[in-house]
Amino acid sequence: MTQERELLQLRPLKDQLNTYSESSKEQIEANVRSEFEKNKMSKQVMDLQNDLDRFRSDNEELTTSNFTLTEQNTILVEQIRSFEK
DSSP: OHHHHHHHHHHHHHHHHHHHHHHHHHHHHHHHHHHHHHHHHHHHHHHHHHHHHHHHHHHHHHHHHHHHHHHHHHHHHHHHHHHHO
């Protein structure tokens, strides 16, 4: 009888533990999901930063090339004008 009484007294504690365990499990799962999304977003940000760096570099090269071609064209135009005279 004493053992049954002890078990009856422990039942609410067991229910509390189960509730706490379920709550902890849900919190852990939420934290894992949040961390996963954070890592995914960090990777996307890094990819975008790499793209930006690449585009800046490409733009720099194109600007330099454009400047060089413009200089060459100017020289050619001057030579044509000189031959026309």
